[in-house]
Amino acid sequence: MSKQLWFSVIAYRFIAPPDNFYTFLAFLIPMLIKDVSLLESGQLLNGRDILIQGNRIIKIGRDLSDEPGEELIDGHGQLAIPGLINAHTHLAMTLLRGYADDMELMPWLQEKIWPLEARLTEEDIRWGVKLGCLELIRFGVTCYSDMYYYPDVAANATKETGLRAFISGVIFDMKPEMLGQVEPFVSRWKGDDLIMPTVGPHSVYACSKETLLKAKEIADRHDVIIHTHLSETREEVEGSNLTTGKSPVEYLDTLGMANERLAAAHCVWLSERDCYLLAKGKVNVVNCTVSNLKLASGIAPLNTLMKANVNVCLGTDGASSNNNLNLFEEMKVTAIVQKNAYHTPAAFSAEQIWHLATENAYRAFGLNLGLHAGALADLSLINLKTRPWLYPFSNMVSHLVYSMTGGVDTTIVNGKVLMRDGVIPGEAAILEEAQKRFKRLVSLAE
């Protein structure tokens, strides 16, 4: 192969022009991560190689081939972990981070968030999403599930950064035009290699029965996930009981929506019957502990849900109520808050919590992920040499859940390197543009 050709192939992994020719080439050129550490059944193994071809992990083992054709990544002193999934967020809201905190819910929404949201343009969404993608890449989150405005813009912006995402436009009755946009959006993106369209009815309190059933119909027809907010606050549950005579979970169940197609965010205020229905229907529950605490919404009965065998995964919610998108932090806060809520440090093990952010999320979204041959090549590398908080090497799963803080160093999604040794190409321009868009938005709102 000529020098130019090699250059193109390597450049592809960083720059990723949307070009089938390069994509085809990248499938030919394997990537080899040499001499990395990884976890197998909770045990730390050193000196492993990970061979990636195209968008898949081909093989993991010792002393795998190191041929001249391969793109090499030196994994020495680094820990490889499989991609994390942030299963509930509103990524474009990253642009609103820190704009309003520490306020009661209604003044917060009415005086701050809604006026700003009313002014959001497609360009704001684009740069808000890109800002959020930078953050996810740095936190080792290789896939996220979103619900917000302008889903096509979010999908395109995400695809440009190289992340994997499940994206829904938000549907509610206040903006009836949103419902009509869902099916075309789903049709446009169904079959994409990185973007999986979903259907996003906001909640039982923001959508009429007709809207919910229409959303269900579209999701069933296209075999895609329904992403919604469910039983987030006590007021929501009380309201549902008053207007329908049922809890929000019971209500969705009577509509035939409490099933494995549903990814239900929050699920804080649940009766025992609700837990039973979520388990029976195999609903995927997305716990958002940090956001629930910051908004004083309460603490989900996670131990009860898990004892009922509900598939629980984790989400950060949007940066307006978290305020970051860090799944490591979410894991730790979830674990310790649940221990305290159930009055025993033995409630939840680090292994269980680690599973919420990985295996459970992979199951919820039907993705073949993980560090094993055949899986999609979504993973990240953590440089241990600059992270004393991961020493000593006593129990690395415990460290990932209870001690890891901040970001990772290298992130690979779908076989492509999005960040290498802390460098994301094009990051400075995104930060600058996001800052400009935020200033413009605030100046309009004042």
Next chain:
Amino acid sequence: MSKQLWFSVIAYRFIAPPDNFYTFLAFLIPMLIKDVSLLESGQLLNGRDILIQGNRIIKIGRDLSDEPGEELIDGHGQLAIPGLINAHTHLAMTLLRGYADDMELMPWLQEKIWPLEARLTEEDIRWGVKLGCLELIRFGVTCYSDMYYYPDVAANATKETGLRAFISGVIFDMKPEMLGQVEPFVSRWKGDDLIMPTVGPHSVYACSKETLLKAKEIADRHDVIIHTHLSETREEVEGSNLTTGKSPVEYLDTLGMANERLAAAHCVWLSERDCYLLAKGKVNVVNCTVSNLKLASGIAPLNTLMKANVNVCLGTDGASSNNNLNLFEEMKVTAIVQKNAYHTPAAFSAEQIWHLATENAYRAFGLNLGLHAGALADLSLINLKTRPWLYPFSNMVSHLVYSMTGGVDTTIVNGKVLMRDGVIPGEAAILEEAQKRFKRLVSLAE
């Protein structure tokens, strides 16, 4: 000045040989941080210079002198923050991180922690402390308050890393020899520029009245802080009520110890009268939310304490129950857990929480710290360009409390650079030795 001399002066700031000659030279050579961003009354100011001479900040302003003699640090794109204080930890226990988690308290102590602690040698303490110091330096914690075994070893190890610390040996009746070692330790270290000795009676349940009064007498005689655990668990309070007829706070009050000399860690289970006594006596309370949650000890009535004007600061506790030493994480978890506990997102502002980790801690420990002329030069720099979670620049105090995760980039203590752009000289050797010591300990315990 000759080239060699310059080299020595610059090398001093990194290598820090314990040598009066270099110390003297460093006092002569100013350090100038150019074009940095910082917070003033919550507002982000850009383009500021910070001039440091010896161990003090001399001046902060625009376009300060940039003379050939100065050591220059380029602060462009970085945020300077004053040093954080971790007001309650057991630093040597960093060596035990991840060794035992997710267990009930008594099996955890009896089967895991105590057998290992019984085998701890001075060398284990030394490397545990050094491992912890690496972590503190990386988290922008410039000063910590410790209670553990072999305080002389901890003090020497800390001094070698260049951090500031308040250190006490632990006193309890199970090991009566500890009490006799306190006064000589205090005498040895009183007057040191970095190490402030304190007196550390473990708790009212582990120390007899005589021991507590003796500890008080030593602390009064030498005018040093008393560092203790107070009302951490419900069992402790119930036990105190049964044996003394008083709550732990009331009991310390009757001994004349509930005063401004006392730094009381935890204070989770407090009656209204306890809160009143802590306020009246001007006791400094060290809240340790993360550790309290992980051990399922409960949630401190922080809002009530602060409304009573108690001076509250923050600590991580040891790495066996946290499991890291990250004060940013402590700030965020404290804020959101308290909001939820008091049922309103308006409980606690980011500004209030930021004060706990800075101003309140400075007051508790009587230190002139902060980003102002005359203060001790304890500060850190955060590179904003690689931290998308600190964008947009809407409210930087909110970002520091709710969004900051992981470490800082440059840490300066007492006018000396301990980490620059993420590099701590000698870190690799400390990590390696800590790992070795941990393996040896565990092999002995098995």
